[in-house]
Structures are given as C-alpha cells and as structure tokens.
Amino acid sequence: MSNPFPRAEKPRCDLVECRACPRLVAWREAQAAVVPRRFRAWVEAHGFWGRPVPAFGDPDPWLAIVGLAPAAQGANRTGRMFTGDRSGDFLFAALHRAGLASAPRSEVRGDGLRLAGVLITAPVRCAPPANRPLAEEVENCSGYLRADLAGCRSLRVVLALGGFAHAAIERLAREAGKAEGIGRFRHGAEWCLGAGAWLVDCYHVSQQNTFTGRLTPAMFDAVLARCIALRAAG
Numbered sequence: 001m002s003n004p005f006p007r008a009e010k011p012r013c014d015l016v017e018c019r020a021c022p023r024l025v026a027w028r029e030a031q032a033a034v035v036p037r038r039f040r041a042w043v044e045a046h047g048f049w050g051r052p053v054p055a056f057g058d059p060d061p062w063l064a065i066v067g068l069a070p071a072a073q074g075a076n077r078t079g080r081m082f083t084g085d086r087s088g089d090f091l092f093a094a095l096h097r098a099g100l101a102s103a104p105r106s107e108v109r110g111d112g113l114r115l116a117g118v119l120i121t122a123p124v125r126c127a128p129p130a131n132r133p134l135a136e137e138v139e140n141c142s143g144y145l146r147a148d149l150a151g152c153r154s155l156r157v158v159l160a161l162g163g164f165a166h167a168a169i170e171r172l173a174r175e176a177g178k179a180e181g182i183g184r185f186r187h188g189a190e191w192c193l194g195a196g197a198w199l200v201d202c203y204h205v206s207q208q209n210t211f212t213g214r215l216t217p218a219m220f221d222a223v224l225a226r227c228i229a230l231r232a233a234g
C-alpha cells in the first residue's frame with residue numbers, strides 16, 4: 001500500500017505569504033473590517049488572521065479531510081482549518097467522538113488541540129466571496145493541496161467534503177493516473193484510488209447541510225466509521 005499521489009514540486013511560494021489571487025487577497029483582508037459583534041472580543045484578544053490558511057493536523061496522517069476554502073469569519077479569522085465556525089463545531093465534535101481529535105471544539109490556534117492520524121486541508125486556502133472561488137483561483141492554489149497530499153506518507157483515505165473537494169481530488173488523481181475508478185460525487189460513495197487507498201464522499205459539514213438535516217451527526221459518524229474500516233481492511 002502506498003500513497004496514490006506522487007511526490008510534488010514545492011509550491012511557488014510559502015503558503016502564508018501567497019498573494020497569487022488578487023481578488024481573494026482583497027477579500028480575505030477586507031473581512032477584518034467587518035467582524036461581527038460576536039467575534040469582536042475574540043479578535044481583540046487574538047488578532048485577525050486574514051491570510052492563506054495552512055493544513056492542520058497530524059504530520060503523518062492516514063486520513064486527509066478535504067473541504068472547500070476558509071470561511072470569511074471562520075478559518076480566515078482564526079488561521080486554522082474549520083476553527084471558529086459552525087462547520088468546525090460539527091466536524092471536530094465528530095472527530096472527537098471517533099477518537100481522532102483530542103477535544104470536541106476548535107476555537108483558537110494554540111489551544112493544544114491534536115488530531116490523531118488526520119490532516120485537514122482544502123483546495124483553496126483563501127476565503128472566497130460567497131464561498132465560490134473562480135476556476136483560475138482553484139488552479140493557482142492547486143499546488144498546495146498537491147503538496148499536502150503528496151507529503152502524507154501513510155495516506156490511506158481521502159474524505160472529500162462535498163462535490164468541490166471531490167472534483168479537486170479527482171483532478172489530482174487523474175494527474176497521477178489513479179482516477180479510473182472515480183465516478184460522480186455521491187454522499188457515502190467509496191472510490192478506489194488503487195494500492196489500498198480510497199476516496200470517500202460526504203456532504204460538506206456546512207450549516208446549509210447540518211442545520212437542515214441533510215447531514216446529521218449520525219450520518220457523519222457513519223462515514224468516519226467507514227473511513228476507519230477501510231484503513232483497517234488494509
């Protein structure tokens with residue numbers, strides 16, 4: 001068994017210094033001026049990140065969870081994936097129930113939260129307006145996701161949160177010649193990437209899905225259980 005994503009070239013610059021997408025640079029920075037009242041004390045205490053958001057988690061993960069992009073007042077505010085918003089509340093609580101996170105909440109960098117065997121990353125690292133990055137922005141950012149996945153020596157399962165993440169993983173798998181078994185995004189689907197590695201689809205943990213019951217904690221727990229089972233199956 002081996003990581004299906006081949007070694008990748010180092011991206012053109014350090015992620016947190018990247019300014020390759022002018023529209024997203026302007027948007028991510030502008031969010032500091034429109035912090036909602038409920039986060040103002042938090043920002044006074046910790047500062048506003050407003051830069052690209054790095055992957056977060058175990059340096060040697062078997063599971064990579066791939067989202068979409070930082071939320072304007074979530075990871076873009078806190079500087080850590082899924083930290084400080086309702087999507088993160090749902091995700092980290094589930095990871096904790098599954099024994100994959102040391103705590104059920106994630107509100108600030110430097111809180112000591114640890115993930116066990118899990119890396120959280122995204123195809124786009126700067127908050128986009130309306131959560132909709134442009135095609136050229138996705139392309140600009142692809143090297144960071146490619147490098148994240150290529151660096152996961154023990155990678156066995158990629159969990160795509162939503163169709164956008166599924167498409168990003170499919171593109172990278174195609175580059176690697178491993179996309180033959182991948183079909184259209186479907187919640188709960190499992191796609192073989194070869195050599196004992198899998199792509200698993202799940203609805204995104206966004207409020208639009210979790211507040212409407214489209215994705216429930218029980219459904220997400222079941223998806224995580226399948227990821228764990230796929231790893232155990234070898």
Ligand code: SF4
Nearest residue numbers: 018020021052126141
């Ligand atoms: S989205 Fe990615 S490529 Fe574009 S500025 Fe942010 S980090 Fe750079």
